[in-house]
Amino acid sequence: MAEAAAVVAESLAGYRARAARAVLEQVVLPGEELLLPEQEDEEGPGGTGGRPLRLNAGARSRGRVVCGPGLRRCGDRLLVTKCGRLRHKEPGSGNGGGIYWVDSQQKRYVPVKGDHVIGIVTAKSGDIFKVDVGGSEPASLSYLSFEGATKRNRPNVQVGDLIYGQFVVANKDMEPEMVCIDSCGRANGMGVIGQDGLLFKVTLGLIRRLLAPDCEILQEVGKLYPLEIVFGMNGRIWVKAKTIQQTLILANILEACEHMTADQRKQIFSRLAES
Amino acid sequence: MEGAMQTETKIRAESGIESGPRGPGCSLRNFACEQNLLSRPDGSASFLQGVAEKSRERLIRNTCEAVVLGALHPRTSITVVLQVVSDAGSLLACCLNAACMALVDAGVPMRALFCGVTCALDSDGTLLLDPTAKQEKEARAVLTFALDSVEQKLLMSTTKGLYSDAELQQCLAAAQAASQHVFRFYRESLQRRYSKS
Numbered sequence: 001m002a003e004a005a006a007v008v009a010e011s012l013a014g015y016r017a018r019a020a021r022a023v024l025e026q027v028v029l030p031g032e033e034l035l036l037p038e039q040e041d042e043e044g045p046g047g048t049g050g051r052p053l054r055l056n057a058g059a060r061s062r063g064r065v066v067c068g069p070g071l072r073r074c075g076d077r078l079l080v081t082k083c084g085r086l087r088h089k090e091p092g093s094g095n096g097g098g099i100y101w102v103d104s105q106q107k108r109y110v111p112v113k114g115d116h117v118i119g120i121v122t123a124k125s126g127d128i129f130k131v132d133v134g135g136s137e138p139a140s141l142s143y144l145s146f147e148g149a150t151k152r153n154r155p156n157v158q159v160g161d162l163i164y165g166q167f168v169v170a171n172k173d174m175e176p177e178m179v180c181i182d183s184c185g186r187a188n189g190m191g192v193i194g195q196d197g198l199l200f201k202v203t204l205g206l207i208r209r210l211l212a213p214d215c216e217i218l219q220e221v222g223k224l225y226p227l228e229i230v231f232g233m234n235g236r237i238w239v240k241a242k243t244i245q246q247t248l249i250l251a252n253i254l255e256a257c258e259h260m261t262a263d264q265r266k267q268i269f270s271r272l273a274e275s
Numbered sequence: 276m277e278g279a280m281q282t283e284t285k286i287r288a289e290s291g292i293e294s295g296p297r298g299p300g301c302s303l304r305n306f307a308c309e310q311n312l313l314s315r316p317d318g319s320a321s322f323l324q325g326v327a328e329k330s331r332e333r334l335i336r337n338t339c340e341a342v343v344l345g346a347l348h349p350r351t352s353i354t355v356v357l358q359v360v361s362d363a364g365s366l367l368a369c370c371l372n373a374a375c376m377a378l379v380d381a382g383v384p385m386r387a388l389f390c391g392v393t394c395a396l397d398s399d400g401t402l403l404l405d406p407t408a409k410q411e412k413e414a415r416a417v418l419t420f421a422l423d424s425v426e427q428k429l430l431m432s433t434t435k436g437l438y439s440d441a442e443l444q445q446c447l448a449a450a451q452a453a454s455q456h457v458f459r460f461y462r463e464s465l466q467r468r469y470s471k472s
Binding site: 027029030031070072079081082083084104105106107108110136137172173 | 344347348349350351379381382384385386387388423424425461462465466468469471
Protein backbone atom coordinates (compact mmCIF):
# COMPACT_ATOMS: atom_id res chain seq x y z
CA MET A 1 0.00 0.00 0.00
CA ALA A 2 2.82 2.35 0.94
CA GLU A 3 4.65 1.51 -2.27
CA ALA A 4 1.54 2.15 -4.39
CA ALA A 5 1.11 5.49 -2.70
CA ALA A 6 4.76 6.26 -3.26
CA VAL A 7 4.47 5.38 -6.95
CA VAL A 8 1.43 7.60 -7.38
CA ALA A 9 3.18 10.47 -5.64
CA GLU A 10 6.18 9.98 -7.93
CA SER A 11 4.07 9.94 -11.08
CA LEU A 12 2.48 13.23 -10.11
CA ALA A 13 6.01 14.66 -10.27
CA GLY A 14 5.57 15.87 -6.73
CA TYR A 15 8.83 16.67 -5.01
CA ARG A 16 8.64 15.09 -1.61
CA ALA A 17 12.09 14.88 -0.06
CA ARG A 18 13.85 11.62 -0.94
CA ALA A 19 16.87 9.94 0.58
CA ALA A 20 20.05 10.90 -1.26
CA ARG A 21 21.21 7.30 -1.30
CA ALA A 22 18.04 6.19 -3.06
CA VAL A 23 18.57 8.65 -5.90
CA LEU A 24 22.25 7.97 -6.66
CA GLU A 25 23.11 7.83 -10.36
CA GLN A 26 19.63 9.08 -11.28
CA VAL A 27 18.74 12.36 -12.95
CA VAL A 28 17.73 14.99 -10.39
CA LEU A 29 16.02 18.29 -11.18
CA PRO A 30 16.38 21.73 -9.57
CA GLY A 31 14.04 22.13 -6.61
CA GLU A 32 14.29 18.57 -5.31
CA GLU A 33 15.24 18.09 -1.69
CA LEU A 34 17.43 15.22 -0.59
CA LEU A 35 17.71 13.70 2.85
CA LEU A 36 21.12 12.80 4.18
CA PRO A 37 21.63 9.35 5.73
CA GLU A 38 21.36 10.70 9.30
CA GLN A 39 17.96 12.28 8.71
CA GLU A 40 16.76 9.19 6.93
CA ASP A 41 17.20 7.10 10.07
CA GLU A 42 15.52 9.69 12.27
CA GLU A 43 12.44 9.86 10.03
CA GLY A 44 11.95 6.10 10.43
CA PRO A 45 8.81 4.21 9.44
CA GLY A 46 6.50 7.09 10.27
CA GLY A 47 8.40 9.39 7.94
CA THR A 48 8.18 10.37 4.33
CA GLY A 49 8.60 7.08 2.53
CA GLY A 50 7.46 4.48 5.03
CA ARG A 51 10.97 3.07 5.05
CA PRO A 52 11.47 -0.01 7.27
CA LEU A 53 14.08 0.16 10.07
CA ARG A 54 17.34 -1.51 9.22
CA LEU A 55 19.08 -3.81 11.72
CA ASN A 56 22.56 -2.42 11.05
CA ALA A 57 21.43 1.18 11.28
CA GLY A 58 24.16 2.10 13.71
CA ALA A 59 27.08 0.94 11.56
CA ARG A 60 27.13 3.88 9.16
CA SER A 61 29.76 6.56 9.57
CA ARG A 62 28.21 9.74 10.84
CA GLY A 63 30.82 12.18 9.70
CA ARG A 64 30.51 15.42 7.85
CA VAL A 65 28.99 15.18 4.38
CA VAL A 66 30.47 17.51 1.78
CA CYS A 67 27.99 19.27 -0.48
CA GLY A 68 29.52 19.52 -3.97
CA PRO A 69 28.61 21.35 -7.20
CA GLY A 70 24.92 21.53 -7.98
CA LEU A 71 23.80 21.11 -4.36
CA ARG A 72 23.16 23.61 -1.59
CA ARG A 73 22.40 23.15 2.08
CA CYS A 74 18.83 24.12 2.86
CA GLY A 75 18.15 23.72 6.56
CA ASP A 76 19.26 20.18 7.30
CA ARG A 77 18.60 18.91 3.77
CA LEU A 78 20.30 19.24 0.42
CA LEU A 79 18.59 21.31 -2.27
CA VAL A 80 19.38 20.42 -5.87
CA THR A 81 20.12 23.54 -7.93
CA LYS A 82 21.28 22.03 -11.24
CA CYS A 83 19.96 19.25 -13.44
CA GLY A 84 22.17 16.18 -13.74
CA ARG A 85 23.07 12.80 -12.28
CA LEU A 86 23.56 12.60 -8.53
CA ARG A 87 26.93 11.08 -7.63
CA HIS A 88 28.53 10.07 -4.37
CA LYS A 89 32.10 9.30 -3.37
CA GLU A 90 32.97 7.51 -0.18
CA PRO A 91 35.60 9.20 1.96
CA GLY A 92 39.06 7.79 1.24
CA SER A 93 40.25 7.72 4.81
CA GLY A 94 39.19 8.89 8.21
CA ASN A 95 35.73 10.08 9.17
CA GLY A 96 33.36 11.91 6.97
CA GLY A 97 30.24 10.98 5.09
CA GLY A 98 31.80 11.42 1.70
CA ILE A 99 30.86 13.94 -0.92
CA TYR A 100 27.66 14.29 -2.95
CA TRP A 101 27.51 16.24 -6.19
CA VAL A 102 25.46 16.66 -9.34
CA ASP A 103 27.18 15.72 -12.60
CA SER A 104 25.68 18.20 -15.03
CA GLN A 105 26.38 18.95 -18.69
CA GLN A 106 27.33 22.55 -19.01
CA LYS A 107 29.23 24.73 -21.46
CA ARG A 108 29.78 27.79 -19.30
CA TYR A 109 32.76 27.70 -16.94
CA VAL A 110 32.71 29.24 -13.46
CA PRO A 111 36.20 29.66 -11.93
CA VAL A 112 36.94 27.33 -9.02
CA LYS A 113 40.02 27.49 -6.81
CA GLY A 114 42.58 24.85 -7.68
CA ASP A 115 41.33 24.17 -11.21
CA HIS A 116 43.90 23.97 -13.99
CA VAL A 117 42.74 25.99 -16.98
CA ILE A 118 43.93 27.20 -20.38
CA GLY A 119 43.68 30.95 -20.74
CA ILE A 120 44.37 33.44 -23.53
CA VAL A 121 46.35 36.57 -22.62
CA THR A 122 44.24 39.58 -23.61
CA ALA A 123 46.09 42.48 -22.03
CA LYS A 124 49.34 43.38 -20.36
CA SER A 125 49.11 46.22 -17.87
CA GLY A 126 52.18 46.93 -15.79
CA ASP A 127 53.00 43.84 -13.78
CA ILE A 128 49.77 41.98 -14.39
CA PHE A 129 48.51 40.01 -17.39
CA LYS A 130 44.77 39.82 -17.99
CA VAL A 131 43.88 36.30 -19.08
CA ASP A 132 40.55 35.26 -20.60
CA VAL A 133 39.50 31.96 -19.03
CA GLY A 134 35.93 31.79 -20.27
CA GLY A 135 34.34 33.03 -17.05
CA SER A 136 32.48 36.27 -16.49
CA GLU A 137 35.70 38.15 -15.63
CA PRO A 138 39.24 37.89 -16.99
CA ALA A 139 41.68 36.42 -14.47
CA SER A 140 44.79 38.28 -13.39
CA LEU A 141 48.23 36.69 -13.64
CA SER A 142 51.28 38.33 -12.13
CA TYR A 143 54.55 38.17 -14.07
CA LEU A 144 56.28 36.80 -10.98
CA SER A 145 54.07 33.71 -10.97
CA PHE A 146 56.24 31.82 -13.44
CA GLU A 147 59.06 29.45 -12.62
CA GLY A 148 62.35 31.27 -12.32
CA ALA A 149 60.81 34.70 -12.81
CA THR A 150 62.32 37.63 -10.95
CA LYS A 151 61.98 41.37 -11.29
CA ARG A 152 64.96 41.42 -13.66
CA ASN A 153 64.19 38.15 -15.45
CA ARG A 154 60.70 38.65 -16.83
CA PRO A 155 58.88 35.80 -18.61
CA ASN A 156 58.37 36.16 -22.36
CA VAL A 157 54.58 36.43 -22.52
CA GLN A 158 52.81 38.36 -25.28
CA VAL A 159 49.18 39.25 -25.85
CA GLY A 160 47.52 36.33 -27.59
CA ASP A 161 49.64 33.63 -25.96
CA LEU A 162 48.07 30.54 -24.42
CA ILE A 163 48.71 30.00 -20.73
CA TYR A 164 48.15 26.82 -18.70
CA GLY A 165 47.81 27.69 -15.03
CA GLN A 166 45.77 27.13 -11.90
CA PHE A 167 43.54 29.39 -9.82
CA VAL A 168 44.71 30.51 -6.39
CA VAL A 169 41.78 32.87 -5.82
CA ALA A 170 38.41 32.09 -7.36
CA ASN A 171 35.15 33.00 -5.69
CA LYS A 172 32.04 34.88 -6.67
CA ASP A 173 33.05 38.09 -4.90
CA MET A 174 36.57 38.71 -6.24
CA GLU A 175 38.37 38.81 -9.55
CA PRO A 176 39.95 35.38 -10.17
CA GLU A 177 43.74 35.16 -9.87
CA MET A 178 45.85 32.46 -11.47
CA VAL A 179 49.48 31.38 -11.26
CA CYS A 180 51.76 29.17 -13.32
CA ILE A 181 53.70 27.64 -10.44
CA ASP A 182 52.65 25.16 -7.77
CA SER A 183 53.06 25.67 -4.03
CA CYS A 184 56.73 24.59 -4.20
CA GLY A 185 57.62 27.14 -6.86
CA ARG A 186 57.97 24.59 -9.70
CA ALA A 187 56.21 24.93 -13.04
CA ASN A 188 54.97 21.32 -13.11
CA GLY A 189 53.81 21.60 -16.73
CA MET A 190 52.23 25.02 -16.34
CA GLY A 191 53.25 28.18 -18.15
CA VAL A 192 53.09 29.41 -21.72
CA ILE A 193 51.91 26.77 -24.19
CA GLY A 194 54.17 26.45 -27.23
CA GLN A 195 53.66 27.52 -30.79
CA ASP A 196 51.34 25.88 -33.33
CA GLY A 197 48.71 23.40 -32.33
CA LEU A 198 44.96 24.04 -32.17
CA LEU A 199 42.81 25.33 -29.31
CA PHE A 200 39.14 24.36 -29.34
CA LYS A 201 36.22 24.30 -26.94
CA VAL A 202 34.21 21.35 -25.67
CA THR A 203 31.67 20.96 -22.89
CA LEU A 204 32.84 20.76 -19.28
CA GLY A 205 31.37 17.28 -18.85
CA LEU A 206 33.51 15.89 -21.67
CA ILE A 207 36.67 17.31 -20.12
CA ARG A 208 35.87 15.65 -16.80
CA ARG A 209 35.25 12.35 -18.60
CA LEU A 210 38.53 12.61 -20.49
CA LEU A 211 40.46 13.42 -17.33
CA ALA A 212 38.95 10.55 -15.34
CA PRO A 213 41.42 7.76 -14.58
CA ASP A 214 41.46 4.95 -17.18
CA CYS A 215 39.80 6.97 -19.87
CA GLU A 216 39.42 4.75 -22.94
CA ILE A 217 39.15 7.64 -25.38
CA LEU A 218 42.55 8.99 -24.44
CA GLN A 219 44.22 5.60 -24.68
CA GLU A 220 42.78 5.05 -28.15
CA VAL A 221 43.74 8.54 -29.30
CA GLY A 222 47.26 8.00 -28.03
CA LYS A 223 47.59 4.86 -30.13
CA LEU A 224 46.57 6.72 -33.31
CA TYR A 225 49.19 9.45 -33.66
CA PRO A 226 51.94 10.85 -31.46
CA LEU A 227 50.53 14.03 -30.02
CA GLU A 228 50.79 16.70 -27.33
CA ILE A 229 47.56 17.55 -25.58
CA VAL A 230 46.59 19.94 -22.79
CA PHE A 231 43.17 19.87 -21.08
CA GLY A 232 41.78 22.94 -19.35
CA MET A 233 38.95 22.48 -16.86
CA ASN A 234 37.30 25.50 -18.50
CA GLY A 235 36.34 23.40 -21.50
CA ARG A 236 39.39 24.21 -23.65
CA ILE A 237 41.66 21.62 -25.21
CA TRP A 238 44.96 22.37 -26.98
CA VAL A 239 46.22 19.66 -29.27
CA LYS A 240 49.30 19.38 -31.48
CA ALA A 241 50.32 16.55 -33.79
CA LYS A 242 53.01 16.21 -36.45
CA THR A 243 50.95 17.62 -39.35
CA ILE A 244 48.05 20.03 -39.52
CA GLN A 245 45.80 17.34 -40.97
CA GLN A 246 46.42 15.00 -38.04
CA THR A 247 45.79 17.87 -35.61
CA LEU A 248 42.44 18.63 -37.24
CA ILE A 249 41.45 14.96 -37.25
CA LEU A 250 42.20 14.70 -33.52
CA ALA A 251 40.26 17.89 -32.78
CA ASN A 252 37.23 16.60 -34.70
CA ILE A 253 37.33 13.23 -32.93
CA LEU A 254 37.48 14.80 -29.48
CA GLU A 255 34.63 17.17 -30.26
CA ALA A 256 32.52 14.33 -31.64
CA CYS A 257 33.16 12.10 -28.60
CA GLU A 258 30.52 14.11 -26.81
CA HIS A 259 27.73 12.52 -28.85
CA MET A 260 29.12 9.18 -29.96
CA THR A 261 28.56 5.88 -28.23
CA ALA A 262 31.52 3.61 -27.50
CA ASP A 263 30.84 1.41 -30.53
CA GLN A 264 30.69 4.29 -33.00
CA ARG A 265 33.94 5.60 -31.56
CA LYS A 266 35.69 2.24 -31.97
CA GLN A 267 34.52 2.10 -35.58
CA ILE A 268 35.94 5.52 -36.36
CA PHE A 269 39.23 4.74 -34.68
CA SER A 270 39.65 1.47 -36.55
CA ARG A 271 38.85 3.21 -39.83
CA LEU A 272 41.44 5.90 -39.14
CA ALA A 273 44.05 3.39 -38.03
CA GLU A 274 43.74 1.59 -41.38
CA SER A 275 44.20 4.70 -43.54
CA MET B 276 24.78 70.11 -22.56
CA GLU B 277 24.35 66.45 -23.44
CA GLY B 278 22.74 65.73 -20.07
CA ALA B 279 20.18 68.44 -20.63
CA MET B 280 19.28 67.00 -24.03
CA GLN B 281 18.72 63.57 -22.54
CA THR B 282 16.29 64.71 -19.86
CA GLU B 283 14.41 66.87 -22.30
CA THR B 284 13.85 63.95 -24.59
CA LYS B 285 12.87 61.78 -21.64
CA ILE B 286 10.24 64.26 -20.51
CA ARG B 287 8.84 64.43 -24.00
CA ALA B 288 8.76 60.65 -24.19
CA GLU B 289 7.04 60.28 -20.85
CA SER B 290 4.37 62.81 -21.73
CA GLY B 291 3.98 60.93 -24.98
CA ILE B 292 2.93 57.82 -23.07
CA GLU B 293 0.49 59.68 -20.89
CA SER B 294 -1.32 61.76 -23.47
CA GLY B 295 -1.09 59.13 -26.19
CA PRO B 296 -1.96 59.91 -29.74
CA ARG B 297 -5.20 57.99 -29.49
CA GLY B 298 -7.32 60.96 -30.45
CA PRO B 299 -10.37 60.61 -32.65
CA GLY B 300 -9.50 59.36 -36.08
CA CYS B 301 -6.03 58.18 -35.00
CA SER B 302 -5.50 54.42 -35.11
CA LEU B 303 -1.94 54.29 -33.85
CA ARG B 304 -1.07 52.63 -30.52
CA ASN B 305 0.86 54.45 -27.82
CA PHE B 306 4.52 54.86 -28.54
CA ALA B 307 7.50 56.21 -26.64
CA CYS B 308 11.01 57.07 -27.69
CA GLU B 309 14.27 57.59 -25.87
CA GLN B 310 17.47 58.81 -27.49
CA ASN B 311 21.16 58.68 -26.71
CA LEU B 312 20.84 55.91 -24.14
CA LEU B 313 24.12 54.17 -24.92
CA SER B 314 27.39 56.03 -24.43
CA ARG B 315 29.67 53.99 -26.72
CA PRO B 316 27.98 54.13 -30.13
CA ASP B 317 27.71 57.40 -31.98
CA GLY B 318 23.94 57.38 -31.74
CA SER B 319 21.26 55.17 -30.28
CA ALA B 320 17.54 55.29 -29.81
CA SER B 321 14.85 53.08 -28.33
CA PHE B 322 11.38 53.09 -29.80
CA LEU B 323 8.52 51.23 -28.19
CA GLN B 324 5.28 50.75 -30.00
CA GLY B 325 2.46 49.18 -28.07
CA VAL B 326 2.81 48.17 -24.48
CA ALA B 327 2.32 44.41 -24.94
CA GLU B 328 5.86 43.49 -26.07
CA LYS B 329 7.57 45.27 -23.19
CA SER B 330 5.31 43.78 -20.56
CA ARG B 331 5.75 40.21 -21.84
CA GLU B 332 9.51 40.53 -21.46
CA ARG B 333 9.06 42.03 -18.00
CA LEU B 334 6.81 39.14 -16.94
CA ILE B 335 9.30 36.52 -18.10
CA ARG B 336 12.15 38.38 -16.42
CA ASN B 337 10.33 38.65 -13.11
CA THR B 338 9.55 34.93 -13.18
CA CYS B 339 13.17 34.03 -13.92
CA GLU B 340 14.46 36.37 -11.22
CA ALA B 341 12.25 34.70 -8.62
CA VAL B 342 13.71 31.30 -9.39
CA VAL B 343 17.36 31.83 -10.38
CA LEU B 344 19.92 31.93 -7.54
CA GLY B 345 21.39 35.26 -8.57
CA ALA B 346 23.35 35.58 -5.32
CA LEU B 347 25.80 32.98 -6.64
CA HIS B 348 26.72 35.17 -9.60
CA PRO B 349 27.16 38.77 -8.50
CA ARG B 350 28.17 41.40 -11.08
CA THR B 351 27.04 39.05 -13.82
CA SER B 352 24.25 39.56 -16.33
CA ILE B 353 22.21 36.54 -17.44
CA THR B 354 20.55 37.19 -20.79
CA VAL B 355 17.71 35.06 -22.11
CA VAL B 356 16.96 35.47 -25.82
CA LEU B 357 13.64 34.04 -27.02
CA GLN B 358 12.95 33.71 -30.75
CA VAL B 359 9.37 32.99 -31.81
CA VAL B 360 9.41 30.25 -34.44
CA SER B 361 5.63 29.90 -34.73
CA ASP B 362 2.76 31.28 -32.71
CA ALA B 363 -0.18 28.89 -32.33
CA GLY B 364 -1.68 30.46 -29.20
CA SER B 365 -0.49 30.40 -25.57
CA LEU B 366 2.66 32.26 -26.63
CA LEU B 367 3.58 33.57 -23.18
CA ALA B 368 3.30 30.13 -21.59
CA CYS B 369 5.46 28.68 -24.35
CA CYS B 370 8.05 31.43 -23.80
CA LEU B 371 8.15 30.66 -20.08
CA ASN B 372 8.69 26.96 -20.71
CA ALA B 373 11.42 27.66 -23.21
CA ALA B 374 13.14 30.07 -20.83
CA CYS B 375 13.10 27.48 -18.04
CA MET B 376 14.59 24.76 -20.26
CA ALA B 377 17.24 27.14 -21.55
CA LEU B 378 18.29 28.10 -18.02
CA VAL B 379 18.52 24.42 -17.03
CA ASP B 380 20.55 23.67 -20.17
CA ALA B 381 22.95 26.49 -19.40
CA GLY B 382 23.56 25.18 -15.89
CA VAL B 383 22.34 28.36 -14.18
CA PRO B 384 21.66 27.44 -10.52
CA MET B 385 17.94 27.59 -9.77
CA ARG B 386 15.87 26.94 -6.68
CA ALA B 387 13.06 25.27 -8.67
CA LEU B 388 11.79 24.73 -12.19
CA PHE B 389 8.88 26.78 -13.51
CA CYS B 390 6.32 26.41 -16.26
CA GLY B 391 3.66 28.54 -17.90
CA VAL B 392 0.02 27.52 -18.39
CA THR B 393 -2.64 29.51 -20.24
CA CYS B 394 -6.39 29.31 -19.52
CA ALA B 395 -9.13 30.81 -21.64
CA LEU B 396 -12.71 31.42 -20.50
CA ASP B 397 -15.22 31.60 -23.32
CA SER B 398 -18.60 33.34 -23.22
CA ASP B 399 -20.33 30.26 -21.68
CA GLY B 400 -17.84 30.18 -18.84
CA THR B 401 -16.16 26.95 -20.06
CA LEU B 402 -12.53 26.63 -19.15
CA LEU B 403 -10.11 25.87 -21.99
CA LEU B 404 -6.54 24.97 -21.10
CA ASP B 405 -3.76 25.78 -23.56
CA PRO B 406 -6.02 27.57 -26.07
CA THR B 407 -5.21 27.94 -29.75
CA ALA B 408 -4.88 31.39 -31.29
CA LYS B 409 -8.48 31.26 -32.51
CA GLN B 410 -9.81 30.22 -29.08
CA GLU B 411 -7.80 33.01 -27.45
CA LYS B 412 -9.27 35.62 -29.75
CA GLU B 413 -12.84 34.50 -29.15
CA ALA B 414 -12.45 34.03 -25.39
CA ARG B 415 -14.01 36.32 -22.84
CA ALA B 416 -10.86 36.21 -20.71
CA VAL B 417 -7.35 34.79 -21.12
CA LEU B 418 -5.29 34.06 -18.00
CA THR B 419 -1.63 32.98 -18.00
CA PHE B 420 0.04 31.61 -14.87
CA ALA B 421 3.65 30.73 -14.09
CA LEU B 422 3.93 27.96 -11.48
CA ASP B 423 6.95 26.55 -9.69
CA SER B 424 7.79 22.89 -9.51
CA VAL B 425 8.21 22.40 -5.75
CA GLU B 426 4.68 23.10 -4.50
CA GLN B 427 2.98 24.46 -7.66
CA LYS B 428 3.09 27.91 -6.10
CA LEU B 429 2.08 30.87 -8.25
CA LEU B 430 5.09 32.87 -9.47
CA MET B 431 3.43 35.17 -11.97
CA SER B 432 -0.04 35.75 -13.35
CA THR B 433 -1.25 37.97 -16.14
CA THR B 434 -4.85 38.24 -17.21
CA LYS B 435 -6.84 39.95 -19.92
CA GLY B 436 -10.61 40.22 -19.99
CA LEU B 437 -13.57 39.80 -17.62
CA TYR B 438 -13.83 37.03 -15.07
CA SER B 439 -15.19 36.53 -11.57
CA ASP B 440 -13.26 35.67 -8.43
CA ALA B 441 -14.55 32.09 -8.44
CA GLU B 442 -13.52 31.65 -12.07
CA LEU B 443 -10.03 32.88 -11.24
CA GLN B 444 -9.67 30.26 -8.50
CA GLN B 445 -11.02 27.60 -10.86
CA CYS B 446 -8.52 28.54 -13.57
CA LEU B 447 -5.66 28.56 -11.07
CA ALA B 448 -6.57 25.10 -9.80
CA ALA B 449 -6.81 23.78 -13.35
CA ALA B 450 -3.46 25.35 -14.20
CA GLN B 451 -1.83 23.77 -11.16
CA ALA B 452 -3.09 20.34 -12.20
CA ALA B 453 -1.92 20.92 -15.77
CA SER B 454 1.53 22.02 -14.61
CA GLN B 455 2.15 18.50 -13.28
CA HIS B 456 2.01 17.25 -16.86
CA VAL B 457 4.48 19.87 -17.98
CA PHE B 458 6.91 19.02 -15.18
CA ARG B 459 6.62 15.34 -15.97
CA PHE B 460 7.50 16.17 -19.57
CA TYR B 461 10.51 18.19 -18.37
CA ARG B 462 11.69 15.24 -16.31
CA GLU B 463 11.33 12.74 -19.15
CA SER B 464 13.02 15.05 -21.61
CA LEU B 465 15.98 15.69 -19.29
CA GLN B 466 16.29 12.01 -18.44
CA ARG B 467 16.45 11.22 -22.15
CA ARG B 468 19.20 13.78 -22.56
CA TYR B 469 21.29 12.37 -19.73
CA SER B 470 20.73 8.78 -20.75
CA LYS B 471 22.71 9.32 -23.96
CA SER B 472 25.99 9.92 -22.15
